Amino acid sequence: MCKRLVCSISFVLVLGLVGNAWAGVLYSDSFDRPNSNTLGSNDNALGGIIVAPWVEVEPAATSIRISGNAYSAQGGNNNGYIDHKFTSAELGASFTIEFDVMPATQSNEWFNVQFGPEPASFTTSVDVNSDRVPFGFLFRAQTGFRMWDSAVLVGVNNTNIIDNSTNPARVKLEFDSPDGYSDGNTATVRLWINDVLVEDLFGSGDSHDFEWDRHTDGLYISFENNGSLEKLVDNLVISNALSVKGAVKPSPENEATDVLRETVLSWMPGEFAEQHDVYLGTNFDDVNNAAVTVDPAGIYKGRQSDTVYAPGRLDLGQTYYWRVDEVNAAPDLTVFKGDVWSFTVEPVGYPIENITVSASSANRDDEGPENTINGSGLDADDLHSSESAAMWLSSIMDPNAAWIQYEFDRIYKLYQMRVWNYNSSVEPVVGFGIKEAKIEYSADGADWSVLGTTHEFARGAGLAGYGSNTTVDLAGVAAKHVRITANSNWGGIVNQVGLSEVRFLYIPVWAREPNPDSGATDTNVDTILSFRAGREAARHDVYLSTDEQAVIDGT
Known part of the structure; x- marks a missing residue:
């Protein structure tokens, strides 16, 4: 038997300590x-x-x-x-x-x-x-x-x-x-x-x-x-750090990424601070230069006694800068200007990592469809090379319209598809890159739906250092399979098409990042279970049992 708990909430839980309880x-x-x-x-x-x-x-x-x-x-x-x-x-x-x-x-x-x-x-x-x-x-x-x-x-x-x-x-x-x-x-x-x-x-x-x-x-x-x-x-x-005069130990940590959009900012106060001036904005210079009486960008959030500040729901993917000035008690009321910290809110979509791929054909063994998902040819800045062995190219003998199909490890709510078109050195002449394509999606691999109408993929430059120049809005469809069928290529000379890289982004709508970690051992008997909520969740159905199958079945 599995215990089921229903939690009706309309906010995402913030994990971890805030305030000054942990300070130092x-x-x-x-x-x-x-x-x-x-x-x-x-x-x-x-x-x-x-x-x-x-x-x-x-x-x-x-x-x-x-x-x-x-x-x-x-x-x-x-x-x-x-x-x-x-x-x-x-x-x-x-x-x-x-x-x-x-x-x-x-x-x-x-x-x-x-x-x-x-x-x-x-x-x-x-x-x-x-x-x-x-x-x-x-x-x-x-x-x-x-x-x-x-x-x-x-x-x-x-x-x-x-x-x-x-x-x-x-x-x-x-x-x-x-x-x-x-x-x-x-x-x-x-x-x-x-x-x-x-x-x-x-x-x-x-x-x-x-x-x-x-x-x-x-x-x-x-x-x-x-x-x-x-x-x-x-x-x-x-x-x-018990004798510091300025604010230290920001939470989120300085330059943190993937921060919850409902995060609460906190810090360890200076030893003699009685109040705190809080600044928050999206421009470093605005936050660095602002003062209580000089604030043209409107990023001063006020003077407060608490060492936490809740900015409300933040913009996805946005980098924020913030500063806390520590204000001593009377009579001197000395203000110690703080450092400018930053953090970046979680992105709208995350890359899908577990993907298998197949295609109607391949020109050579080293030009197979796996090249479009294995990062071959991409550098640290996501710029692609012009090496054909790092791309997929269909066979000239393909009897029908060439296609390439992707299967994920589970059903995802899809956000975007980013495409690096074919980019070998002959691309400006021959034009293997897909020009017009039909995009289909499926939850089970049997019943397929067409996404919109015909989609056009921008042409590759045929030069090293090529960045993705096509983004397809997948409109939040729920799918485990996506298939791209080429209607034409950019050259119109030969019956072959190719792609360099394809990346799928999803919206995280299920619970993740469990605490304790999955498979953890030696866990305290009084532990409190927590997790990062799905982005659109209004409530959470929690299942707990010593029977794994009962949890899987939700019984």
């Missing part, structure tokens, strides 16, 4: 799960886990910051690391790592945050094989903190900022690394304790410059208990 967060974990030696999940989508030997425990002490379950080092020198390599693309030009920590009270008990090129970089002690530990921070409860860089101690701060185990601290480390996270790239680090910037960081002001060492496009992050007493970690968050 790469990894987060509150550790509020049942105690386990094997940690199986965290609070975000990256999927990294902190690997044993650490375990989760319920803290013995009640704390403002550490509550519920926390992550605990159970004595002895050991490491726990996030089982995910944070790449340069994920981290961006800057990232932060924040956590609540409750170190032990004794001054010889250390808690370390380490950064390495691979899990093997993390040792059981800073002093053992320390040449493998490129970079890290060390915290002592009563003697402040220190930093080492490529196993060299570069600074010590003895300020007692984390005084005892009943007063855990919120630690934030911010890294600026505009050139990425590879060997030799320069970075800057800043440290906050309980939301206060440490102004004297190792005698070098409120920041420290260093070079990543032995890293390759990213890093692993480890937490180490160095000592015998328990240390607790809670509310871990790793984020990127």
Whole structure:
């Protein structure tokens, strides 16, 4: 038995997150799960886990910051690391790592945050094989903190900022690394304790410059208990691009294509932005040059507090440009002009890819009808060569009007047929290209209908670099088969006809792009099914079953 759900809606669903819910967060974990030696999940989508030997425990002490379950080092020198390599693309030009920590009270008990090129970089002690530990921070409860860089101690701060185990601290480390996270790239680090910037960081002001060492496009992050007493970690968050002033991370992504026509625009706001000026148009210069008070093209969409903007139904196939200026809060109301982003809306028609072809005849084996659908002779710009072996040419012995027939893998709602006529070097003299043709279509290959009247195909130039110069409107007919029968050619000299390339475009009227993907495994039991709706759909009949045939039959 198949469960059937009927959804009556008049809009296309937009998949994915919008707004600011995702902004900057790469990894987060509150550790509020049942105690386990094997940690199986965290609070975000990256999927990294902190690997044993650490375990989760319920803290013995009640704390403002550490509550519920926390992550605990159970004595002895050991490491726990996030089982995910944070790449340069994920981290961006800057990232932060924040956590609540409750170190032990004794001054010889250390808690370390380490950064390495691979899990093997993390040792059981800073002093053992320390040449493998490129970079890290060390915290002592009563003697402040220190930093080492490529196993060299570069600074010590003895300020007692984390005084005892009943007063855990919120630690934030911010890294600026505009050139990425590879060997030799320069970075800057800043440290906050309980939301206060440490102004004297190792005698070098409120920041420290260093070079990543032995890293390759990213890093692993480890937490180490160095000592015998328990240390607790809670509310871990790793984020990127948190200090930007302008809008970033547009959705759709910059230069995205095949975007839903009912898409909703969203972005990550600047850190201090209170409002946002939105610009949207179809001309780059208009969007780039417009201002709130200077807007001759009418592309300023207003000032708003939300980080999403719904432009309404957009034009199919159109490229749009948009910009978001971030407006700071009063009293300064500083405006940070944003970059101009672009996206292109889904086209009216998509190329049909699974096609078989036959013809009444072929002049030679290498001049068969398959040349009209296999892209032979076309370059990256869809311009055709003048090589006859990349085209179809009928036989001079064909007793009747020559024809070529195309069969698709399913019935499509047809939008257009684009034709590259015959284009060999002899075309200007002989004229093999089809001039007038009858076009027929069929859903089953047995019952045929004629499309309109006679259609004329423009003549090929007989030169390399020839672009399609005939477009036939297929008027949205539903068909699995299309047949072209030649009534005449351009030369009128010999009884042969040919074509270089034919491309069929369809209108997507059925559901596609399922999520989860078809055939996906290990899917979450609480997963929500989604799909890209057919363009003209007013409602959706959904079938779900463990019986594939029942779904196919709709029973």
